[in-house]
Amino acid sequence: MAELTSLREAIQSLVHDGDTVALEGFTHLIPFAAGHEIIRQGRRDLTLVRLTPDLIYDQLIGMGCARKLIFSWGGNPGVGSLHRFRDAVEHEWPRPLELEEHSHAGMTNRFVAGAAGLPFAVLRGYLGTDLSKVTKTVKAITCPFTGEELSALPALRPDVTVIHAQQADRQGNVRMWGLVGIQKEAALAARRVIVTVEEIVDRFESGMSGVILPSWVVTAVALVPGGSHPSYTHGYTVRDNPFYEAWDAISRDRQRFQAWMTRHVLERVGADV
DSSP states (O other): OOEEEOHHHHHHHHOOTTOEEEEOOBSBOOOHHHHHHHHHTTOOSEEEEESSOOHHHHHHHHTTOEEEEEESOOSBTTTBOOHHHHHHHHHOOSSOOEEEEOOHHHHHHHHHHHHHTOSEEEESTTTTSSHHHHOTTOEEEEOTTTOOEEEEEEOOOOSEEEEEEEEEETTSOEEEOSSOOSHHHHHHHOSEEEEEEEEEESSOOTTOOSEEEOGGGOSEEEEOTTTTTTSOOTTTOOOOHHHHHHHHHHHHSHHHHHHHHIIIIITOTTTTO
């Protein structure tokens, strides 16, 4: 059964320096609070994995937590670039950042392969692209039945997957609904799973659509209302669009970025627990 604990304790015991960590979410349910706790605890040399790294990865990269990024698209949705990400790639500030780039389909199928316990994923989508020239984890493979040339990608198996969801029950089962991305597969592929939730309930309401992660998949559940802000949690919070717009200016300048992170993340000890 998953352990019901605080966010601070979950990150302290389950996220280690050098880990491969996936903080997944699609448009909403992005685990910002958990990412902030990783920053506060000073984790280093992380390999960060995410289909669409956005502001929380910009913050993790800018605070020196990341050694490598495995991704398929990076940006501030609807606004522009991730300036801390860009600074790390172009100027190695605050440290060099290794990149491993894939397509959305490639990342998705890598998580699916990891969830299924398979060594690699196979797909057609990379044929005719230059990704195999710049990404060493894309290999050509021949179908033994048809002779067709395909692309093989190694399975993704994060040390830790972190997600945000609407609800957990007291046994540690987790329920999420709305726009759901690759969270289920990322959780099933991981060695350890941390879930932050808006509320803990005695039981889930019947008839509600969505995804249930059983307790045996989840390592730790932490009650963190608003844990997806500035993204949103369908049915609980709304997206903070002005913040996404403001982040563009905040993140452009190193000193302004550091001052913001100090005030709103590092000095908020006990806020996201």
